[in-house]
Amino acid sequence: MASVWQRLGFYASLLKRQLNGGPDVIKWERRVIPGCTRSIYSARGKWTKEYTLQTRKDVEKWWHQRIKEQASKISEADVINPMGWDAFGLPAENAAVERNLHPESWTQSNIKHMRKQLDRLGLCFSWDREITTCLPDYYKWTQYLFIKLYEAGLAYQKEALVNWDPVDQTVLANEQVDEHGCSWRSGAKVEQKYLRQWFIKTTAYAKAMQDALADLPEWYGIKGMQAHWIGDCVGCHLDFTLKVHGQATGEKLTAYTATPEAIYGTSHVAISPSHRLLHGHSSLKEALRMALVPGKDCLTPVMAVNMLTQQEVPVVILAKADLEGSLDSKIGIPSTSSEDTILAQTLGLAYSEVIETLPDGTERLSSSAEFTGMTRQDAFLALTQKARGKRVGGDVTSDKLKDWLISRQRYWGTPIPIVHCPVCGPTPVPLEDLPVTLPNIASFTGKGGSPLAMASEWVNCSCPRCKGAAKRETDTMDTFVDSAWYYFRYTDPHNPHSPFNTAVADYWMPVDLYIGGKEHAVMHLFYARFFSHFCHDQKMVKHREPFHKLLAQGLIKGQTFRLPSGQYLQREEVDLTGSVPVHAKTKEKLEVTWEKMSKSKHNGVDPEEVVEQYGIDTIRLYILFAAPPEKDILWDVKTDALPGVLRWQQRLWTLTTRFIEARASGKSPQPQLLSNKEKAEARKLWEYKNSVISQVTTHFTEDFSLNSAISQLMGLSGALSQASQSVILHSPEFEDALCALMVMAAPMAPHVTSEIWAGLALVPRKLCAHYTWDVSVLLQAWPAVDPEFLQEPEVVQMAVLINNKACGKIPVPQQVARDQDKVHEFVLQSELGVRLLQGRSIKKSFLSPRTALINFLVQD
Secondary structure, three states, X not given: OHHHHHHHOHHHHHHHOOOOOOOOOEEEEEEOOOEOOOOOOOOOOOOOOOOOOOOHHHHHHHHHHHHHHHHHHHOOOEEEOOOEEEOOOHHHHHHHHXXXXXXXXXXXXXXXXXXXXXHHOOOOOOHHHOEEOOOHHHHHHHHHHHHHHHHOOOEEEEEEEEEEEOOOOEEEXXXXXXXXXXXXXXXXXXXXXXXXXXXEOHHHHHHHHHXXXXXXXXXXXXXXXXXXXXXXXXXXXXXXEEEEOOEEEEEEEEEEEOOHHHHHHOOEEEEOOOOHHHHOOOOOHHHHHHHOOOOOOEEEEEEEEEOOOOOEEEEEEOOOOOOOOOOOEEEEOHHHOXXXXXXXXXXXXXXXXXXXXXXXXXXXXXXXXXXXXXXXXXXXXXXXXXXXXXXXXXXXXXXXXOOEEOEEOOOOOOEOOEEEEOOOEEEEOOHHHOOOOOOOOOOOOOOOOOHHHHOHHHHEEEOOOOOOEEEEOOOEEOHHHHHOOHHHHHHOOOOOOOOOOHHHHHHHOOEEEEEOOHHHOOOHHHHHHHHHHHHHHOOOOOOOOOEEEEEOOOOEEEEEEEOOOOOEOOHHHEEOOOOOOEEOOOOOEOEEEEEEOOHHHOOOOOHHHHHHXXXXXXXXHHHHHHOOOOOOEEOOOOOOHHHHHHHHHHHHHHHHHHXXXXXXXXXXOOHHHOOHHHHHHHHHHHHHHHHHHHHHHHHHHHHOOHHHHHHHHHHHHHHHHOOOHHHHHHOHHHHHHHHHHHHHHOOOOHHHHHHHHHHHOOOOOOOOOOOOOOOOHHHOOOOOOOHHHHHOOOXXXXXXXXXXXXXXXXXXXHHHOOOHHHHHHHHHHXXXXXXXXXXXXXXXXXXXXOOOEEEEEEEO
16 A cells, blocks of 8 residues: 555645645644664664664654644644754764775665665655755755854853773764773773863853743643753853963853852852863963862962953862862852852952842842942843843853753764964854865774864865965764754755745744654753754744644663673573573573663564564554553563554454445445434444544644554444444444544554545445545544534543453543542442442542543452
């Protein structure tokens, strides 16, 4: 069926169906962009920094996405369903080193392979909007945004620690350092070394991003993680120039204070013993080290000049190694800190008291220049605003959030568009000269410094300002920079003049639904929000926040077998014939766990193989039915989930076959021939159908509990299977319920329902006129609840379990379906409750409103 759709261009027609007349509703669901290291299924392709990884979760995510997208189409919304490739990064460069291949050829071959795999999965992507982050027509605009950040003072260089391999003389990513602190390649003990690196000043947007979380009510569970990552935004950083022995050094120091309004009462600037000034390449290192006495607070000859107030105070090296949050420097203000008061008095430092308390308890500033007389709150706002205006700090942030280090000493990444000139200093490449493309490097060894530094013809260039001799920046950008803005490019992927057209982006943005794992809650999601806030302030987009709803889906985990030594075994090395798994050769008992699928753990599953065995729809239904989307799935085809969805598909076939045979028997359907009993039976089917439509629609549009949607549809198919032959032949209610069942199941099982629908379309003498029989089930209007049903008390079909065993369902009024006590009593008074629970000792009952289930624990 999928191959037929592709040949006929059906996928394209689905995506274009709503684009012609201008939509009333826009729907855009977006997933985290996949990497393309090798294959979706071979456990070697994802966007994180690991080299061997699982991607089964990607498949689950894309199927959740595909179903949401299809449901939106059916409900007459305009949809784009884009796909792209996070194609830069360390895994491709490692592959180049190992296989003597160029990262570009390796990456492009993988993209081609993965596209074929995605098509085999029956996923309907807007391939005309495909983006690839390693192509110049994409990273040109990544460089453009970097320059805009630089011009806004939000991209800067400073020294930072890196992992250094002393043997290979190269920088290592964290993933290239093993658990013993040794290099993955040379085995050498990794050292920490300071290098000058590029940062993006994400702290400048900390307060705005923290405050904006309040306007995102659909971010259940994720808002707290984002808020914790950002921290309490109560202070700011301020910039200082440094002197030693009265001489300016040209160096700067940034320090944090939680009370910037009291800055005129500064006594000192404190740094930790691990600060870069003591360990990097600073000209002040010798003077600071001479003053250092480990374990003591040490006054140094270095003076810090506040660039806002021009106050000059000494730099102090603190005895304690760890400061608040993630700080390594802070401003000492005795007026607001007893700890700073003690230190200042101990070291004999001068300072002014700048806060006075009035009789009514109000605190006002004194001896604080133009801020004198202001309340602390007013002074906080005024002083931080002045600092921001002078670009000497003042961005309100927390003491834990750090700026984003984006430098990578790698080849396969977006080149940083900066030229270093001995006269002009760091100079951005003119926008008209973008992109700065990667030079062609013939071989990769994984040794030495940045590979780009070896490309002398590329490195040596002219300064864009003075035209003198200069050198290009040889670091490349963190791949998170590429993936932090691509949702904008999806809206306008072929624009040669700008990253995206503002009007087009405003038309589609914000994204309706962001689908990604919780591992992206604090990094990718944070960076994406940062770029969106920045683009809003640059007047590039209207919306500040990029995503409306979030769906953080769980992992699909595979079974692992591990020796006591910690070594993971392949399944063929395991003897499963006994009561417990043992090593097939040594007979050692094994530890059995369920973990994230990984090639190194030998617990991956090849979806292509299981699709070949069971079919796309079966695997799709299995993944969706096995657990709610936010929960992990333990991949085990021996569980009830897979046989359950197989039986359900068979029931759909059987059910449809009965209907077709009844209508093909030569007898004409005549509803007036139904007896009163049969009319009552048909009425129950009508009620059940409307109840299921209501609940399934909620699952699709609100809580994304597709496992519950499948459960509801299974219940409806079960009810239809019990219908009498006369009702099947003569009842319009049966026909309507059967058709609605297929339409609602279609987004989750498009292939089987499409074939069934083709059979239904051939049935003569239909009783329902509101279906379009000459088009696919995927193009039918989404079923609506009948108005008459809405006027009746709405009911929920509540599943009743006793000691975890299903015993039946009873209709429960919607208004009490979420009340534990009322549902408990309602069940006890029902015919089912009287028959199964009367006279028995009920220990407790548990209600799950979302899945419409109540479980009674009974003492037998």
